[in-house]
Amino acid sequence: MSTENPRGPSPGHPALIPPADALRPVRHPDAPAPGELLGTHYDHCFGCGGAQPHGLHLQARAGDGVSITAEFTVQAAHQGAPGLAHGGVLTSALDETLGSLNWLLRTIAVTGRLETDFVRPVPVDTQLFLQAEVTAVAGRKIYSTAVGRIGGPAGPVAVRANALFIEVKVDHFIDNGRQVEIQAAMADPDQIRRVRAFEVNP
Numbered sequence: 151m152s153t154e155n156p157r158g159p160s161p162g163h164p165a166l167i168p169p170a171d172a173l174r175p176v177r178h179p180d181a182p183a184p185g186e187l188l189g190t191h192y193d194h195c196f197g198c199g200g201a202q203p204h205g206l207h208l209q210a211r212a213g214d215g216v217s218i219t220a221e222f223t224v225q226a227a228h229q230g231a232p233g234l235a236h237g238g239v240l241t242s243a244l245d246e247t248l249g250s251l252n253w254l255l256r257t258i259a260v261t262g263r264l265e266t267d268f269v270r271p272v273p274v275d276t277q278l279f280l281q282a283e284v285t286a287v288a289g290r291k292i293y294s295t296a297v298g299r300i301g302g303p304a305g306p307v308a309v310r311a312n313a314l315f316i317e318v319k320v321d322h323f324i325d326n327g328r329q330v331e332i333q334a335a336m337a338d339p340d341q342i343r344r345v346r347a348f349e350v351n352p
């Protein structure tokens with residue numbers, strides 16, 4: 151099995167293949183500059199938030215075009231088998247990295263479908279180097295791919311994923327989230343500022 155093709159040996163489920171009329175992704179003019187850290191979208195996010203003691207604390211950085219790099223170190227709290235990362239945690243890291251791409255499009259989107267290939271086991275204390283890019287956009291559908299390497303940014307592939315994100319309005323969160331967290335988020339000026347930046351999406 152090839153471990154170098156970020157899309158993997160097969161394109162995956164048909165829903166992950168962009169339609170013929172899909173467009174190339176366009177980096178938003180106000181997207182963070184290449185090399186800039188994105189910061190967290192929500193402090194209590196399991197993937198990127200600072201307020202989650204056992205979260206991934208994943209740090210994503212804007213790349214060129216509509217691409218992202220991110221790192222996270224597997225903690226003891228992330229084990230599945232003894233001394234090895236849980237597959238769901240690795241998928242969470244891919245989900246978070248792929249979700250961060252939407253910052254470069256300035257689009258609010260949620261994961262519709264996510265397929266992960268687990269290529270190599272990832273021990274606790276290992277740093278996972280993730281790279282992700284948007285490959286196509288069709289209406290509200292955002293197609294993307296990611297790869298996670300170990301041993302360095304150019305090391306062997308440990309995981310890879312293909313995903314479909316779906317654009318949503320901020321009401322998706324307000325209507326569906328538990329009220330206690332929604333009220334707290336709406337009372338937090340920093341949170342409101344972050345969301346507003348996405349709402350004026352020309």
Ligand SMILES: CCCCCCCC/C=C\CCCCCCCC(=O)SCCNC(=O)CCNC(=O)[C@H](O)C(C)(C)COP(=O)(O)OP(=O)(O)OC[C@H]1O[C@@H](n2cnc3c(N)ncnc32)[C@H](O)[C@@H]1OP(=O)(O)O
Pocket residue numbers: 165191192245246249258259260261262263289290291314316318320323324332335336341342345
């Ligand atoms: C101010 C206070 C508020 C604070 C706000 C904070 C802002 C934070 C900012 C950013 C947060 C980002 C968070 C990132 C976290 C990491 C990413 C995650 O883990 S997200 C969590 C996991 N995902 C879900 O929970 C989705 C659950 N699913 C849904 O809610 C719906 O199913 C949804 C929105 C995905 C689609 O529902 P529809 O009713 O809007 O749209 P339909 O018509 O069903 O789909 C649109 C198109 O997409 C296709 N589609 C939808 N789901 C699909 C799927 N699973 N597979 C294939 N195609 C799918 C459909 O076939 C349709 O395609 P055709 O336009 O007809 O061509």
